[in-house]
Amino acid sequence: MKYLMLVCVDEPFPADAKLDPEAWVTEMDARGVRLLGNRVRSASDATTVRVRDGQTLITDGPYAETKEQMGGFDIIDCVDLDEAIEVASKHPIARYGMIELRPYWTE
Amino acid sequence: MSRAVEAVYADEWGRIVATLIRLTGDWDLAEECAQEAFAQALQVWRRDGVPSRPGAWLTTTARNRALDRLRRRATESAKLREVARMAQIEPPPLGPGDGEPAIPDERLELMFTCCHPALSTDAQVALTLRTLAGLSTAEIARAFLVSEHTMGQRLFRAKNKIKNAGIPFRVPPDHLLPERTAAVLAVLYLLFNEGYSASSGADLVRGQLTGEAIRLARTLVALMPDEPEALGLLALMLLHDARSAARLDGAGDFVPLEEQDRSVWHRAEIDEGVAVLDRALRRLSPGPYQVQAAIAACHATAARAADTDWAQIALLYRQLAAWSANPVVELNRAVAVAMADGPAAGLSIVDELSESGALAGYHLLPATRADLLRRLGRTAEAAAQYRAALDLATTDTERRYLRRRLAEAGTDP
Numbered sequence: 001m002k003y004l005m006l007v008c009v010d011e012p013f014p015a016d017a018k019l020d021p022e023a024w025v026t027e028m029d030a031r032g033v034r035l036l037g038n039r040v041r042s043a044s045d046a047t048t049v050r051v052r053d054g055q056t057l058i059t060d061g062p063y064a065e066t067k068e069q070m071g072g073f074d075i076i077d078c079v080d081l082d083e084a085i086e087v088a089s090k091h092p093i094a095r096y097g098m099i100e101l102r103p104y105w106t107e
Numbered sequence: 108m109s110r111a112v113e114a115v116y117a118d119e120w121g122r123i124v125a126t127l128i129r130l131t132g133d134w135d136l137a138e139e140c141a142q143e144a145f146a147q148a149l150q151v152w153r154r155d156g157v158p159s160r161p162g163a164w165l166t167t168t169a170r171n172r173a174l175d176r177l178r179r180r181a182t183e184s185a186k187l188r189e190v191a192r193m194a195q196i197e198p199p200p201l202g203p204g205d206g207e208p209a210i211p212d213e214r215l216e217l218m219f220t221c222c223h224p225a226l227s228t229d230a231q232v233a234l235t236l237r238t239l240a241g242l243s244t245a246e247i248a249r250a251f252l253v254s255e256h257t258m259g260q261r262l263f264r265a266k267n268k269i270k271n272a273g274i275p276f277r278v279p280p281d282h283l284l285p286e287r288t289a290a291v292l293a294v295l296y297l298l299f300n301e302g303y304s305a306s307s308g309a310d311l312v313r314g315q316l317t318g319e320a321i322r323l324a325r326t327l328v329a330l331m332p333d334e335p336e337a338l339g340l341l342a343l344m345l346l347h348d349a350r351s352a353a354r355l356d357g358a359g360d361f362v363p364l365e366e367q368d369r370s371v372w373h374r375a376e377i378d379e380g381v382a383v384l385d386r387a388l389r390r391l392s393p394g395p396y397q398v399q400a401a402i403a404a405c406h407a408t409a410a411r412a413a414d415t416d417w418a419q420i421a422l423l424y425r426q427l428a429a430w431s432a433n434p435v436v437e438l439n440r441a442v443a444v445a446m447a448d449g450p451a452a453g454l455s456i457v458d459e460l461s462e463s464g465a466l467a468g469y470h471l472l473p474a475t476r477a478d479l480l481r482r483l484g485r486t487a488e489a490a491a492q493y494r495a496a497l498d499l500a501t502t503d504t505e506r507r508y509l510r511r512r513l514a515e516a517g518t519d520p
Contacts, residue, residue, distance in 0.1 A: 001273040080275040081225055082283065103272045 002104040003084045005037070007072040009097035017096050021072075024091050028076065033087055037074030068098070112148050115161045117322065120145075120241030122162065123169050125213035128238075128276060131173055134266045138238065140176065144169035214239060215330040216276050218323075222291040223274045230265035231294050232301075237262055239326075240319045250301065250313050291327065292340050292396060295320050299344050303351070317348055328383075338387035339397030345380030346403035349373040361504045365412035377407045398427050417446035434465035438475055450482040470499035474509060481516055490516045 013019060028034035043062040050057040062069065071093065078084040081101070088099040120141060127137035144165045158164040221234040233251075236242045242250075248258035268274065279287040302316030324341040331337050353367035384400045402423045409415040424440035427433075437460055445453020457476050466472040477492030493513040500506045 003273075078273070080273045081223075082275055082279070084273070085225070101272075 001080065001084070001106075002035070002075060002077050004102040004104070005074040005076055005084075005088055005091070006070050006100040006102065007074070007091065007093045007097070008068045008100060009071050009093065010068040013096050019092050019096070021092055027090070028074075028087060033076050033078060033083075035075040035077055037072065039072040040070060042071075043069045071097070109149055111152055111157045111161070112145060115165065116145060116241060119162045119165050121214045121217065121239040121326070122212055123166050124238050124241075125217040126166055127169055127173050128217065129213050130170065131177065132270075132276075134238070134269065136173055136176060140169045140172040141165075141241075143172050212330070213276075214326060215278050218291050218327065218330075219278055219287055220269065220274060220276045222287070222294045223269075224287070224290055225272060225274055226265055226268060228294070228297070230261055230268075231290075232297060233258060233261050234265050235294055235298070235323070236316075236319065239323060242319070250316055288331070288334060288336065292336055295324050295327065296340060296343075296396075298323070299347075303347060317344070317351070320344060321348060333390070335387040335390040335392045336394040336396045338383050338390075339394060339400050342380045342384035342387060342400035343396055343403055345376050345383065346400060346407045349376035349380060349407060359504070360507050363508075364406060369411070372407065380404065381408065393426070395427060395430055398423050402427075415446070417443050418448075421447050434460055434463070435469075435471075438466065438471060441479075442475060445479055445482075450479040454479045454483070468499060470496045470501070470505065470509075472496075473499065474512075477512065477516075481512075486516055 025034065025037070046060075046062040048059045048061065048063045050059075074091075076084060076087055078087060081103075084101050088094060088101055091099055093099065123141045123144065124137045127140055128134055131137060147168055148161070148165060152158070152161075217239055218235070221238060222231045226234070229251075233247055236247045236250075237244065244259050244262060245255045247262075248255040251258065253261075278284075298316050299320035302314050302318070302320060304313075321341070321344050324337065324344055327334075327337045328341050350364075350367065350372050352371045352373065353369070354362060356362050380400070381404050384397065384404055387397050387400070402420050405416050405420050405423070421440060421443035424436060424443055428436045428440060437456065441453045441456035441460070443453075444456060454476070457472070457479060460466055461472065461476070473492040474496035477489045477496060480486075480489035480492060490513060493509055493516060497506060497509045497513070500509055
């Protein structure tokens with residue numbers, strides 16, 4: 001099953017935080033679990049697009065103003081939710097922020 | 108004849124649903140076909156008599172129903188493989204026989220799946236009652252004081268999440284087992300307490316939950332005979348349940364333990380609880396449920412309130428507090444210490460708790476303090492604490508109890 005992993009943060013990291021996901025990426029790539037992923041720029045660099053009555057409306061910022069913001073994402077392919085939880089729990093950001101797992105929509 | 112069906116319902120429902128979920132992966136189909144099998148049993152058993160192995164008869168009937176339904180659906184093609192897979196699995200024989208093959212029991216898988224931490228507690232409880240205990244959606248809704256529609260939605264969403272999020276149907280691997288077992292135990296204990304806290308006759312359905320919780324705990328013990336905490340939980344439930352008839356007076360008011368009529372305690376249930384606890388303790392792997400059961404056993408085996416081994420209870424609470432920094436446990440320890448070493452010793456623990464602020468707003472903190480002050484003869488202070496407790500109490504039963512104490516303290520409420 002494929003899951004979208006939203007890697008999120010809700011407050012500034014402690015100064016000594018170990019955030020480098022390098023080892024995690026290497027391990028999960030080697031396991032064949034991680035299909036792709038990347039860090040993304042902060043919410044202040046986000047642009048939100050809507051089309052209403054044929055008009056394209058552009059706004060500066062994220063679609064929802066929340067304390068939690070996505071800092072990156074990964075697509076992982078796991079046998080079940082337990083494996084996805086294990087993979088997510090090993091991500092360094094899980095210790096400081098949080099990770100949301102969204103299963104792919106499949107019929 | 109309907110009595111014969113009823114008699115096997117409690118035991119077989121969960122087993123059949125679990126088997127069908129394993130076979131089809133479809134929770135709704137599993138429930139519907141289990142239901143149909145019981146309906147068919149009502150007719151066929153009346154005509155032909157009860158089969159020698161009612162459970163096997165029901166499982167096979169339900170399985171065949173599921174197979175039929177899937178075949179009909181299979182015209183859409185993709186499901187064909189599923190049907191082929193199911194058809195390959197040999198059904199248990201229906202006739203009497205000596206070498207009776209064991210019907211697969213997948214209720215443990217079902218328990219762990221229902222209690223998966225990715226489901227909300229409400230969903231875990233509802234799913235457990237529906238799929239394992241076989242309560243109807245309407246019954247569960249009544250027990251949890253929500254509308255049938257709300258409960259139906261809750262069950263619907265939970266089953267969808269299991270399917271869509273990929274929650275596995277299995278007993279977790281060893282490295283996950285301790286925490287996942289704790290989750291199953293927590294759901295059963297919550298169920299028990301929901302029923303146990305139901306007080307009046309109007310709460311009859313809620314009261315039934317204690318029986319369902321005990322039955323599920325027995326099932327869990329049978330399926331995980333090496334898990335001491337499952338035994339501990341079963342013992343704890345039995346020892347509490349044994350005292351239920353003495354907990355309320357004629358007016359439905361709560362009767363404190365020391366004033367309960369011990370002659371109406373259920374002796375056989377206490378004996379069983381103590382025996383189950385002994386079985387758990389022999390495994391030398393203590394845990395919070397075993398310790399709580401040991402505390403309950405200290406109470407249940409005291410012939411009179413005055414015979415209670417409070418020193419032992421205080422020690423057990425200390426052990427419990429070491430596992431979880433729960434201020435309520437500490438408050439209970441204060442009560443036990445007060446009984447063992449005198450109210451002043453208990454009061455100093457309560458004072459520390461008050462200063463920490465951990466139980467601010469909890470009516471039992473001033474109520475306990477009031478009891479200890481009263482026993483120290485500090486009547487005016489006791490009355491003030493009873494009044495503080497009255498302001499915080501949430502139920503009429505509690506308020507009546509506190510007013511009575513306040514009156515006994517010699518001042519007007």
